[in-house]
Amino acid sequence: MQTITLVPIEQFNISIEGETISPDNFAGKSADEIGALVAYEGNFPRLLSELFDIKVDGNADAADDVKIEINGNVPRVKRIGEGMTGGRILINGDVDMRCGAKMKGGIITINGNADSWVGQEMRGGEINVQGNAAFYVGAGYRGEPCGMRGGKITVFGNANDFVGEHMCGGEIVIKGNAGIMPGLSNKGGKIVIEGNTTMPGSEMTKGTIIVKGEVEDMMPVYQREGIEAVDGVEFTKYVGDVVVDGKGELLVK
């Protein structure tokens, strides 16, 4: 087991492309080697050692045995854990956009708020956001036909608009409320919203959206198909979006 602790040296003003911060890149490296990895600050390449105090305990051969702890707010560090295949990242603070983008395995826990596109185009693994998440949880990059394809994202607070846009697989659970149009254009996967939301499931062709709270402005593009029970609770089941010949399932109270 290798534990790497990163503490931001300062509150960054310019956003940092932090895609090198991942168990795959850190596995088996010493503090000096990790410090020599490059992260762009704006358009300027910086060494991780210039940005973080780095401490390493233990050693590991593979990403699975790596734990990265980021102690402190990093609201301007993007793409942490991008493409990671295993291991753990614990962020004790807020984090910037695209945290866990394209990740294939492992666990990211954010003890704070996540900015937009958390778990963007995720393929597997798990992301837990203890605070709130901003826009496009588990969505795809602009123009990308598929957002999330696998894995699970849990947001314990609220999420903003467009949760799971273009989602093709996997699961998103929002414990709080979600903004407008969760599951926009999704083609698979499951979204569970325990709080309230607005206009869920527009252009959905496949997949499931369950809303346990209130739905405001139901889109008039769904056909009612009776009652379905989930975990002993009865929901009204709708199928659509009929405009795009969709077979998605929308379950609302």
Add this chain to the structure above:
Amino acid sequence: MSEMLIKNATVYDPINGVNGDLMDIAVKDGKIVDSASGSAQVIDAGGRLVYPGGVDAHTHIAGSKVNVGRIMRPEDSRLGLKPKTKLTRPYTGYTVPNVYAMGYRYAEMGYTTAFEAAIPILKARHTHEEFEEIPIIDKGGLTLFGSNWMVMDAIRENDQERLAAYVAWGLLASRGWGVKVVNPGGGEAWGFGKNVSGLDDPVPNFEVTPRQIIRNLAEVNEKMDLPHSIHLHCNNLGKPGNYETTLASFDICKDIKSKRDRQSLHVTHVQFNAWGGNHWGDFESKSEPIADYLNQNDFLTIDMGQLVFGSATTMTADGPVQYANARLLKARWSNGDVELEDASGVTPLEYHPQSYIHGIMWAIGLELALLTKDPWQVLMTTDHPNGGPYVNYPMVMTMLMSQKRREQEMSKIAEKTFDRTCIAGIDRELDWYDIAIKTRAAHAKVLGIVEHGKGHLGVGADADIAIYDIKPDETDATVEFDKVEAAFRRSAYTIKAGEVVARDGEITAVPMGRTYWVKTKVDNGGYDRMMDDLKMKFKNYYSVNMANYMVQDEYVERPYVVETEYK
């Protein structure tokens, strides 16, 4: 200017008949010369492969539709990233790279010239603005005439002099190199939501047929003595069964003779036009009749339009086909209306080896190249980025050179492909000389730029030279295809006008290339009649004034003008 001497080069220069001779090449003032003085910079090629700089006769690298592709595919610009250096700007994009990467990536592969295959006159200024920023390579563009009101009116009224005057004026207005004809008549019909169904289907409101458009433009092209023949994108592209239209289109120009040493018809990306079957269910390859035709007729050249599996962005002036594509694939779609001139469309798509339709398309491109006996008749292209981006040229080259490489690719492709194609039974493997023809010499000859110093290494030619890190006599390309592909992807040296612009696939200098265009003198009554008609059309129909229409010299800072005369 500096001198250069390339020693111990294994040279393949098909235009001068040099086939793998070990020789030295001397360069002075950006041109190939007989010998160099003692002060010349010496590059020891050490027996490695030396080709003339690559020439691409059909690619889409600049202009409004490329930019539409960039706008509609933000996800594409996440690929191919390379940060800026002291010398180069950042690279972005795979199918629709940014303007700078267009030039860098060609140069890294040993290419030094590329011709944009579709310039609508109305949008020509945009094309030239991009040309002026694409570094290193020499450029030119083909101007669209196939659905133009001026063209169709002149043809209906049987006034070839007026037609010639307009083509000359259009080439001047767009600073273009040649006559491009895309789905003749179809672009205009698309303005009314229709298409033309074949060569004898009249264009709505104009009462001329695609056959007449092709024939008249081809005749006028030769009377104007243009360096390039007409460059035809056939009707019915992208529809199963279209090979019959393609063969009939060839026949239209069969008896047209060119005074120049070149074809009298170039038909482009024929892969998309050699389709059999009546619908997608019985879709099949019809490369054999096309190749037979080519083997029996030498007035004609084609290019492959090879498909490359993965992401592509289709962009063409063929508006209706793009609408059909977008509907079929539920893909994004952009439609353009170029007022009196043409239509256009952009649709991104993905070619999957597991789709037999895409598998068959992949096979057709290679079949056309391999079944046609004369390598000069079929150019290697991918119709960038319609069949796939040009950065895959090295892969296509190895597929032409090695049956093993093709078999490797075939193992990934849907089984059903092989009942409907003959690719599996073709054992022809092209050699280094053939590849030099298919990627440089024939392109230059087809475009008519050999006499302007392109595509060969004879004395007086432009010193555009590619040295690849491979020794032809020690390398068996039929087996060591990975090594060959790697060498073609990153040239050891790319020399442009006597300057080393890339070394081991890294850019070392960024000179700006020239823009080739043709100025034709049409000195007869046709010019006045054409101007009367043109002024009327601008007054009544165009959304811009004539004074604001033409590309000015300020937009073409480094022109290379070829002058011809109508006879």
